[in-house]
Amino acid sequence: xxxxxxxxxxxxxxxxxxxxxxxxxxxxxxxxxxxxxxxxxxxxxxxxxxxxxxxxxxxxxxxxxxxxxxxxxxxxxxxxxxxxxxxxxxxxxxxxxxxxxxxxxxxxxxxxxxxxxxxxxxxxxxxxxxxxxxxxxxxxxxxxxxxxxxxxxxxxxxxxxxxxxxxxxxxxxxxxxxxxxxxxxxxxxxxxxxxxxxxxxxxxxxxxxxxxxxxxxxxxxxxxxxxxxxxxxxxxxxxxxxxxxxxxxxxxxxxxxxxxxxxxxxxxxxxxxxxxxxxxxxxxxxxxxxxxxxxxxxxxxxxxxxxxx
Amino acid sequence: xxxxxxxxxxxxxxxxxxxxxxxxxxxxxxxxxxxxxxxxxxxxxxxxxxxxxxxxxxxxxxxxxxxxxxxxxxxxxxxxxxxxxxxxxxxxxxxxxxxxxxxxxxxxxxxxxxxxxxxxxxxxxxxxxxxxxxxxxxxxxxxxxxxxxxxxxxxxxxxxxxxxxxxxxxxxxxxxxxxxxxxxxxxxxxxxxxxxxxxxxxxxxxxxxxxxxxxxxxxxxxxxxxxxxxxxxxxxxx
Numbered sequence: 001x002x003x004x005x006x007x008x009x010x011x012x013x014x015x016x017x018x019x020x021x022x023x024x025x026x027x028x029x030x031x032x033x034x035x036x037x038x039x040x041x042x043x044x045x046x047x048x049x050x051x052x053x054x055x056x057x058x059x060x061x062x063x064x065x066x067x068x069x070x071x072x073x074x075x076x077x078x079x080x081x082x083x084x085x086x087x088x089x090x091x092x093x094x095x096x097x098x099x100x101x102x103x104x105x106x107x108x109x110x111x112x113x114x115x116x117x118x119x120x121x122x123x124x125x126x127x128x129x130x131x132x133x134x135x136x137x138x139x140x141x142x143x144x145x146x147x148x149x150x151x152x153x154x155x156x157x158x159x160x161x162x163x164x165x166x167x168x169x170x171x172x173x174x175x176x177x178x179x180x181x182x183x184x185x186x187x188x189x190x191x192x193x194x195x196x197x198x199x200x201x202x203x204x205x206x207x208x209x210x211x212x213x214x215x216x217x218x219x220x221x222x223x224x225x226x227x228x229x230x231x232x233x234x235x236x237x238x239x240x241x242x243x244x245x246x247x248x249x250x251x252x253x254x255x256x257x258x259x260x261x262x263x264x265x266x267x268x269x270x271x272x273x274x275x276x277x278x279x280x281x282x283x284x285x286x287x288x289x290x291x292x293x294x295x296x297x298x299x300x301x302x303x304x305x306x307x308x309x
Numbered sequence: 310x311x312x313x314x315x316x317x318x319x320x321x322x323x324x325x326x327x328x329x330x331x332x333x334x335x336x337x338x339x340x341x342x343x344x345x346x347x348x349x350x351x352x353x354x355x356x357x358x359x360x361x362x363x364x365x366x367x368x369x370x371x372x373x374x375x376x377x378x379x380x381x382x383x384x385x386x387x388x389x390x391x392x393x394x395x396x397x398x399x400x401x402x403x404x405x406x407x408x409x410x411x412x413x414x415x416x417x418x419x420x421x422x423x424x425x426x427x428x429x430x431x432x433x434x435x436x437x438x439x440x441x442x443x444x445x446x447x448x449x450x451x452x453x454x455x456x457x458x459x460x461x462x463x464x465x466x467x468x469x470x471x472x473x474x475x476x477x478x479x480x481x482x483x484x485x486x487x488x489x490x491x492x493x494x495x496x497x498x499x500x501x502x503x504x505x506x507x508x509x510x511x512x513x514x515x516x517x518x519x520x521x522x523x524x525x526x527x528x529x530x531x532x533x534x535x536x537x538x539x540x541x542x543x544x545x546x547x
Contacts, residue, residue: 189398191411192361193362195386195416196411
């Protein structure tokens with residue numbers, strides 16, 4: 001109950017901000033932060049709970065973005081439908097890629113997920129209708145009331161997506177599914193021997209994780225009024241989605257949220273004030289610092305200091 | 310006594326290395342069965358095939374009248390085959406109690422409150438009650454072995470395979486674990502014990518099979534086994 005109360009307040013604040021702040025760049029940057037909260041939360045379902053490190057975030061994110069863009073080009077469907085289709089397509093990719101790759105363990109799984117990203121990028125580079133390598137220009141429709149700009153609307157939509165993503169992750173964490181995934185992370189053999197259908201659970205996690213990443217990608221073409229393969233399937237999405245849970249903590253749903261909020265905000269600030277290259281360096285440095293000094297992330301650090309586990 | 314587990318013509322190779330060759334054996338309902346053999350003789354491979362972690366190349370495994378050799382491991386656990394691991398593999402980010410809740414949720418399908426009550430009972434009977442809320446990383450070696458057994462038991466199995474539950478333990482600790490296994494057997498659970506500590510196997514088992522280089526070299530009651538020249542040769546060398 002407290003969770004939903006908090007979620008309602010967050011949403012109310014996001015809407016209130018769109019009504020009071022006129023500075024457009026704020027929403028442009030805020031959208032990115034919220035998007036990384038969704039991506040990190042989604043990543044953590046498979047990567048954090050089950051311990052399967054996924055570098056395929058761009059594949060799911062990009063498939064979601066392209067599904068939305070192609071659907072919009074073909075039918076001018078509303079944003080909600082675009083997001084729904086993106087989630088279904090990316091979920092299906094999660095299931096399919098999971099079938100092929102989830103039998104692999106550790107580093108081999110991670111390598112296979114990079115391959116999935118490369119395959120997806122290659123597909124869209126060669127698909128003329130979706131714009132090929134040069135990309136696709138899209139005209140935004142008018143924003144829906146009460147929003148006076150499309151970016152503000154996307155900002156709230158992404159906020160809502162983040163709340164849904166976090167709610168799903170939190171539910172999984174507390175359910176039988178979460179316990180099974182933790183067992184898989186700790187010892188896959190012991191999990192099987194304890195009756196956990198490991199492959200099925202990993203597939204469920206990969207499908208849900210993929211669907212949420214796809215949903216996070218869906219508004220991207222509208223956000224930029226443009227889509228092209230190289231930036232859509234950029235490995236930086238994989239690194240951001242992976243680094244945030246590491247920084248915030250992978251064991252608790254709050255970890256990726258805190259991690260993404262801090263990391264993404266810092267990145268936005270540095271991109272504007274210093275340079276885009278330094279912000280990538282920042283991710284690397286933070287990742288090393290946290291892996292060495294606080295392997296359980298900020299949530300783990302908090303628990304350690306205040307003696308709660 | 311009818312056979313609970315019937316293995317027939319079981320073979321398993323890793324590449325060109327034959328780990329098990331034509332192994333056949335039967336374990337009766339309620340029996341205390343010992344499996345011995347020198348290092349690398351195929352004991353753990355055999356029980357990995359029975360528990361489903363490995364697929365056998367040839368032969369059949371019939372458990373409780375059902376062919377199980379093509380079932381995934383988790384389904385075999387649900388049929389009633391539970392095992393402990395030679396090197397303890399606790400769920401180290403969970404408490405001892407939570408470790409037991411995994412099989413109780415996934416095998417016995419108990420709700421958390423009921424599963425927790427059962428788990429606490431089980432921990433009490435196995436002597437781990439005071440560690441219920443400790444994390445696996447805080448346990449001693451003997452406590453880890455007990456946790457392995459307790460987690461296997463939380464699946465409420467008909468057959469418990471104990472893979473070297475006593476290796477590396479001190480004398481009185483061996484007695485402690487042995488007492489637990491006797492108690493479980495009295496409650497009707499069939500037990501296969503794999504062990505290097507001869508004295509323990511011989512005291513515990515009603516019947517013993519000795520493996521050497523993936524083949525059964527002899528079978529019998531403990532007193533016969535120790536006198537068997539093949540067993541002595543396998544262990545001490547010719």
